[in-house]
Amino acid sequence: MKNKDNVELLPVKKDQLYSEKTFIRHCIYDYHQNRKLDDINESFLRAAETDGFLEPLLQVKEEAVQEDGTKKKVLINYYSPHQIFIIASLSKNKVHEGQLWTHHDFDWHTKQKTRYVEWGWSGYAFNVDYAKAGTKHHTELNIFDLCKDFHNFLKLLHSLKNDRHGGFDRNKERYFNDAPSINFDFSVLTKDIFEKFSLNIDRLRLLRKTIGSFALQIDPLETWYFYIKRHPRWKKDSLKGDALLAQEIYIISDLITEVTEKLTGEKEPDLLSSVHEKFYPTLLPRDEYATGSDVKALWGTIASFKQWVTKNKDLIPDGMLQKLAEFEKELKAYEEKYEDKSYVSGISRPVEYEEKLGINDLDPSVTHYVTQFLKQQPKVDQDELKMEIASAISWRLHDLERKLWQVLDEAGEILRKKVDEAWNIEHDFGNHFWFKRKDELNKLSREEQMKLYDTEYQKAYKEAMFWSNKRDEFGKTISHINLIYCQNCRNKPVKVKSDRGDQLFYDTFICEDCLKGMDEPRMTNLAVWNCMYCGRVLYKFNYENRINDLLINKATSDIVLEYGRLKLVVRCGNRECGKINERWIDWGWTA
Numbered sequence: 254m255k256n257k258d259n260v261e262l263l264p265v266k267k268d269q270l271y272s273e274k275t276f277i278r279h280c281i282y283d284y285h286q287n288r289k290l291d292d293i294n295e296s297f298l299r300a301a302e303t304d305g306f307l308e309p310l311l312q313v314k315e316e317a318v319q320e321d322g323t324k325k326k327v328l329i330n331y332y333s334p335h336q337i338f339i340i341a342s343l344s345k346n347k348v349h350e351g352q353l354w355t356h357h358d359f360d361w362h363t364k365q366k367t368r369y370v371e372w373g374w375s376g377y378a379f380n381v382d383y384a385k386a387g388t389k390h391h392t393e394l395n396i397f398d399l400c401k402d403f404h405n406f407l408k409l410l411h412s413l414k415n416d417r418h419g420g421f422d423r424n425k426e427r428y429f430n431d432a433p434s435i436n437f438d439f440s441v442l443t444k445d446i447f448e449k450f451s452l453n454i455d456r457l458r459l460l461r462k463t464i465g466s467f468a469l470q471i472d473p474l475e476t477w478y479f480y481i482k483r484h485p486r487w488k489k490d491s492l493k494g495d496a497l498l499a500q501e502i503y504i505i506s507d508l509i510t511e512v513t514e515k516l517t518g519e520k521e522p523d524l525l526s527s528v529h530e531k532f533y534p535t536l537l538p539r540d541e542y543a544t545g546s547d548v549k550a551l552w553g554t555i556a557s558f559k560q561w562v563t564k565n566k567d568l569i570p571d572g573m574l575q576k577l578a579e580f581e582k583e584l585k586a587y588e589e590k591y592e593d594k595s596y597v598s599g600i601s602r603p604v605e606y607e608e609k610l611g612i613n614d615l616d617p618s619v620t621h622y623v624t625q626f627l628k629q630q631p632k633v634d635q636d637e638l639k640m641e642i643a644s645a646i647s648w649r650l651h652d653l654e655r656k657l658w659q660v661l662d663e664a665g666e667i668l669r670k671k672v673d674e675a676w677n678i679e680h681d682f683g684n685h686f687w688f689k690r691k692d693e694l695n696k697l698s699r700e701e702q703m704k705l706y707d708t709e710y711q712k713a714y715k716e717a718m719f720w721s722n723k724r725d726e727f728g729k730t731i732s733h734i735n736l737i738y739c740q741n742c743r744n745k746p747v748k749v750k751s752d753r754g755d756q757l758f759y760d761t762f763i764c765e766d767c768l769k770g771m772d773e774p775r776m777t778n779l780a781v782w783n784c785m786y787c788g789r790v791l792y793k794f795n796y797e798n799r800i801n802d803l804l805i806n807k808a809t810s811d812i813v814l815e816y817g818r819l820k821l822v823v824r825c826g827n828r829e830c831g832k833i834n835e836r837w838i839d840w841g842w843t844a
């Protein structure tokens with residue numbers, strides 16, 4: 254919207270923006286007046302604008318004092334403080350004759366008149382003219398598209414109410430008054446409003462991933478990402494240099510995440526998981542789902558597979574559903590006999606003894622395991638037999654899990670074939686196209702041929718992507734097969750948050766939703782901390798970073814460590830024991 258003075262009107266709110274001078278200062282200095290980015294000035298901004306990387310969010314005709322002291326109406330550019338993402342991404346370039354050029358091989362490039370611009374801090378550079386012409390390999394991100402999306406996002410963002418002291422979220426308060434307020438009011442945001450800004454959810458996700466991975470790239474504290482993230486914003490404001498710059502860029506990817514979550518009503522994966530979707534660096538902390546064999550997780554997998562089948566009937570090979578039905582009978586029989594079992598892998602579990610069922614009460618498969626064992630060790634005492642039966646029952650569930658996997662993978666194999674075929678066509682597209690359509694092509698002009706090539710290639714590429722996505726979707730559908738379901742609700746997988754070393758203490762697994770809803774978890778008897786020497790109860794509930802118990806004066810005490818590390822030392826109250834029990838709680842290092 255522009256009025257007759259060519260001045261932009263709403264919806265962007267001017268009080269959330271910086272004038273050009275303030276914006277440049279925001280790029281150059283941090284809140285302690287230390288240098289942030291070098292060589293950012295008016296001509297840098299102009300060069301970035303000439304290419305279309307940058308665009309002021311608002312231009313206003315305002316009275317400004319000239320050098321000679323007179324006042325004159327001039328057009329003032331206003332920028333979002335978050336446009337520092339664009340400036341930082343371009344900051345490895347220099348301005349030459351009003352245009353941005355990479356420092357690398359500068360003399361050679363200027364001689365050749367091929368202008369390369371560096372994007373990000375990893376040395377990646379691209380040919381500006383190619384990118385502008387839209388020439389790109391399909392796997393490559395077009396920076397100009399990205400900048401456009403980012404600009405649209407900022408227009409949306411700054412049309413929202415933002416109240417520094419509005420108290421929407423205390424964690425977002427800033428330490429310095431000149432730091433931009435990030436207390437946006439997303440409550441009014443709807444799909445209708447969102448779509449008016451030429452954005453969609455997929456582009457928003459790509460934007461978050463690109464901006465977030467740039468922040469991770471420059472962040473010297475990357476491996477401490479989750480730990481730092483848990484701190485309130487005002488605490489992070491006291492960081493310096495690149496660590497602070499990274500935080501300012503995380504703010505943007507977090508804002509995008511907030512908008513996405515508001516629009517979809519679903520939680521987005523954490524930044525590290527979404528950036529490192531394919532390959533997760535070993536040094537970075539992550540939280541993972543607890544794995545093992547679990548009756549309810551197998552049922553959950555079957556249910557979500559059946560849901561998937563309703564939309565993908567043609568991908569199911571003959572006889573597969575029959576095999577699944579037979580498997581369900583087996584699983585049901587197991588559950589009826591041995592109850593709802595769940596075995597976590599990767600931890601040392603206490604030895605189990607089967608107290609209810611004797612050797613004559615077992616089903617043929619479990620009996621088979623036990624008799625095999627007895628053949629090797631004919632002389633066993635009663636306890637050893639009980640132990641062997643318990644472990645045979647756990648092995649049986651493990652076998653059932655493998656069996657279900659074999660059944661479901663029949664559909665997986667069909668999908669993998671489809672994916673391979675489609676990508677083979679894409680990789681070899683040129684040969685296929687020119688050779689197989691020779692007659693048809695001969696009748697066309699070169700231009701028409703190229704046009705046809707392009708549309709046909711796009712089709713082949715889309716087809717291949719379609720099957721890749723189908724395969725991934727199938728993988729997600731059956732991904733619960735080797736997970737452990739929450740011991741409280743028995744229908745959700747459980748994320749393991751604490752350090753691996755800590756896992757040894759826990760044989761309880763509770764999902765996030767159940768944990769959140771527990772007012773008095775000590776009543777659940779789910780995570781009792783017992784003395785490891787005599788077995789007496791030390792705390793009624795100790796799970797992850799939380800202890801919940803009754804004090805001697807009968808007041809409930811609920812101790813929750815927000816982040817950091819806590820050492821618990823408890824001397825057993827049993828007079829005959831009196832031994833010291835220790836536990837470390839490392840909290841905050843994973844998502």
Ligand SMILES: [Zn+2]
Pocket residue numbers: 739740741742743744745763764765766767768
């Ligand atoms: Zn639960």
Ligand SMILES: [Zn+2]
Pocket residue numbers: 784785786787788789825826827830831832
């Ligand atoms: Zn004890």
